[in-house]
Amino acid sequence: MTRLELRSLTKSYGSRRVLDDVSFTVDGGEILGFVGANGAGKTTTMRIVLGVLVPDGGEVLRDGHPLDAAQRRSIGYMPEERGLYPKMKVGEQLDYLARLHGLDAAAARAATREWTERLGVAERLGDEVQKLSLGNQQRVQLAAALVHSPEILVLDEPFSGLDPVAVDVMSSVLRERAAAGVPVVFSSHQLDLVERLCDRVGIIRAGSMVALDTVEALRSGGAPRWRVVAPQAPAGWAAAVPGAHVVSEGPDATVVEVTHDGVEQQVLAAALATGPVHELARVRPSLTDLFRDAVAGTPHTQEAQA
Amino acid sequence: MSPARTVRLVAAREISTRARSKAFVWTTAVVLVLIVAGSALIGFLGGKEPEPLHVLVTDDITATALERAATATGTLVETDVLGPLAGAPNLSDDDVLVGLAPDGTVHVTVNTEVPSDLGPTLTVMAQQQALGAAITSLGGDPAAVDAAVLSAQPAVTTLEEPTKGPDLGASILGQVVGILIFVAIMTTGQMVAQGVVEEKSSRVVEILLATIRPAELIAGKVLGIGALGLAQVAAYVAVGAGSANAFGLLDGVDVDLWSAAGSTLVWFLLGYAIYALLFAAAGALVSRQEDVASVTTPILMMLMIPYAVGISVAPWDPTNTLVTVLSYVPFFTPLIMPMRSALGVAAPWEIVLMIVVCAALVALLVWVAGRIYGRAVLLTGARVPLREVLRAR
Incomplete structure (x- = not known):
């Protein structure tokens, strides 16, 4: 099975360091979600994988060996900045790209047919790309990334601009390629999708990886949080409990972070002292919370990384 | 690849x-x-190829004589042999009919007047015929004299290299x-x-x-x-x-x-x-x-x-x-x-x-x-x- 590995990538533009020791591995059959704020270094990382940018340090390996030009050709790539020849017909364009990736004419034509049918743009084969709607152009762009049966997939924001139907098609294609043993990396700001699709998630902030683990591990990592619903509790009721730290307090519920298991019982006791308690439940941070924390640089996820 | x-x-x-x-x-x-x-x-x-003048002639001998005269004057002439005529020919407006009599006289028949650009040729033709007749009567060979006349060239001596303009x-x-x-x-x-x-x-x-x-x-x-x-x-x-x-x-x-x-x-x-x-x-x-x-x-x-x-x-x-x-x-x-x-x-x-x-x-x-x-x-x-x-x- 193919394995893609990024080892200690660094990149600077002038004095501005945009990547600092970025490393991660994607195994065949695995989908890695790559998230981070705008400008955090996702696109730079992907461009380095594709050889479009040269890193200042570090390397990209496939099965333990540095990627060569022929192997780069076997990567399916969807750049963040979408790009196709606007005045070229959909079919000719995909044929051409498939042939540039090394397919012969017949195989290129067959692959073009197959992918345009799967992605629902087969009836537009003879139309110029610029005449297609933006959504359909996106589908053609995805077809362009898939048309040469890539052995590795690197997709920068593949879901942006897609309608819900296309999102489903795209999701199923990614799952299917992964199931066929292809390592898949994609970046996205749609964290619910990342959470649903990915086996693992890497979070990058200001050029450094701040988290890299399964969604499950990321969510259960960090200090446990509890949600307490005690309607008659006055404000600040939990502040006196040792080892507890109020994350948020509102009329409906209070969220308390505890230093270790067992403290929540003292929190409960404090809550009961104010009146009835309707609920005490463990809160797992959503990926969105983790992302927000990671981007903000709070310790929550940095501990999770350890 | x-x-x-x-x-x-x-x-x-x-x-x-x-x-x-x-x-x-x-x-x-x-x-x-x-x-x-x-x-x-x-x-x-540009008119690099001017239209040839169209002339009707009575027979082949006339045609040959006319063409030789045309060459001498640098006129482009196209002849059309009609054959011997009985009576007055029926000519349209700008037709020219040329016939050579056995005595060497050149007969030209036109409706109104001889086209100006054909005039010199006809004159030369008449002169050549007259010259031929004179040479024959003196016992000479008109063809040999013709050839000698045609091949005569002035000898030119250039004193300076010509300045070659493009x-x-x-x-x-x-x-x-x-x-x-x-x-x-x-x-x-x-x-x-x-x-x-x-x-x-x-x-x-x-x-x-x-x-x-x-x-x-x-x-x-x-x-x-x-x-x-x-x-x-x-x-x-x-x-x-x-x-x-x-x-x-x-x-x-x-x-x-x-x-x-x-x-x-x-x-x-x-x-x-x-x-x-x-x-x-x-x-x-x-x-x-x-x-x-x-x-x-x-x-x-x-x-x-x-x-x-x-x-x-x-x-x-x-x-x-x-x-x-x-x-x-x-x-x-x-x-x-x-x-x-x-x-x-x-x-x-x-x-x-x-x-x-x-x-x-x-x-x-x-x-x-x-x-x-x-x-x-x-x-x-x-x-x-x-x-x-x-x-x-």
């Missing part, structure tokens, strides 16, 4: 998409029609070659610049360069557009030479059309290679079609200067020093040297030397322009400063 196959694929795309574009097809068709129409017009107006035909050919090469290099070169910017502005360059090397992409583009441009120029040259021939523009003009055509193609190829690489590097510096002009203007100026000097001076003064010097400047050579060749003032050693120099310049530009292109093509922004690209590691 071999680089050669990649380059071929890229070139094939350039050719097939451009050759089918309406702009290209129409431009080529219009120029070809203009070339044929222009040749026809010049041939027609031949009109060569001068026109020089201008045509100059214009053709300039227009061809300019249009194909700008096609390269626009093609580079199109890929950059549509961002397709990123997926292309994730697949193939910048050198392969630019080589395929330059070769593809170059092949198309060469085919276009070859078509213009072939149709131009063919129609010049067909409409008689070359009759009596001392020019070697085919060697001019060959030199045009060679210099187009070298000039195209030089300027296409410059245009490619320049195109890579900008990201929008609107900005193309800002980077291609200096290159267009480089094309304009030798063209303007060449076209305005060379055809009238082929050995002009400025023209000669500019033809040794490698970037200008492809525009001026073919003009000098067509004018017949370029020595073979000059041509060979400058072909070698220009080929070396192309090799150097492949390297320099390739580096500029490779570094700038993925950088976005209004315009990448050239200094930054050259300084980059």
